Amino acid sequence: MPDELTRITMNEQEFNNLAKDSPFRESPVMPNMLEGDTTIQFRCHRDVKCWNACCSNIDIPLTPYDILRLKNRLGVSSAEFLQQYTFPYEMDQDGLPGVKFQPVEGGTACQFMVEEGCSVYEDRPASCRYYPVALLSMRRSDEYTDRTAYALVQEAHCLGHKEERRLTIEDYRQEQGVSDYDEKSRGWRQLILKKKSAGPAVGKPPLISNQLFFMASYDLDRFRAFVMSPSFNQSYVVPVELMAEIVADDEKLLAFGCNFLKQSLFNEKFLEEQEGAFEKHRARLNERGQVIRDAMQKDRQKLADDMYSPDPRPGDCGCGGTD
Ligand code: SF4
Ligand code: SF4
DSSP states (O other): OOHHHHOSOOOHHHHHHHHHHSOTTTOSBOSSOBOTTOEEEOOOOTTSTTTTGGGSSOOOEEOHHHHHHHHHHHTOOHHHHHHHHEEEEESSTTOOEEEEEOOSTTSSSOTTEETTEETTGGGOOHHHHHTTEEEEEEOOTTOSSOEEEEEEBOOTTOGGGGSSOEEEHHHHHHHHTHHHHHHHHHHHHHHHHHHHHTOSOSSOOOHHHHHHHHHHHTOHHHHHHHHHSHHHHHHEEOOHHHHHHHHHOHHHHHHHHHHHHHHHHHOOOOSEEOTTHHHHHHHHHHHHHHHHHHHHHHHHHHHHHHHHSOOOOTTTTSOOOOO
16 A cells, blocks of 8 residues: 555645656546546455455554554554654654554555454554545645545555445445544644645744644644643643543644644644743743753853863973973
């Protein structure tokens, strides 16, 4: 499953580029954007000759909800999951962080692939569920909401397209249980599209915003600790009921993180700031800046002292001797 075939968020320009750059006679991506009521011919089952071929050579980007489901299934923390099963990549020219499945050591197969198929089937990511359909979530720069369309991926090794079964894309989505995944990822997908539609930023965004994006999107357990920290609560007003919900419920925390990112990245009002938080924050930054300036001044002074005070040589002290 190469990345370009399995990504689930794509803007219109990207799709057009894909169409333009690919000679469609050979490309596995059908050139048409399809609607949900389009009929496709496809069936995947244990007896196909290509069983597991699609999971043997993976390039699968993950959504925050994919990670939430998998880490909870495996009973590990988000940090443990990210470390063992993923690697980071950049989703856009500003270095917006994404994560993909890390294949088995020294190979290209998914770590969850076993002879019988997928060992995490009930919690497999959205891209795996959709395959061989690709979800195109698109937004024009002059539109506020995103639009959904689909494309069909026909890779030569996938024999499921030769099976005698016809169904609509909508029925296939139901069968694969993607509605829940789409619903839970909608806010995050819109965030990415908005970021992409905004075009390249003037200069790179500050590192902190990418770090915040990574934590709120993928490293949920660390994000929860951050939201509960005194410094966060000194800066923002989080109603008690909301705090109780996000502490106890990963999905609520994910939705909270998405809204918080919209506020941080696009200034969309979500949380009230504590009174005077901005001024206190600025004072803290000024304080830190002063400490750094003082340290630099000391370094400069030391450098000057060293330059104008060469090492003493024998006789410099005036004794005239060598002992
Ligand atoms: S998670 Fe499951 S379906 Fe997806 S690539 Fe891995 S083994 Fe295949
Ligand atoms: S039919 Fe396609 S999706 Fe099913 S196992 Fe074969 S390659 Fe994978």
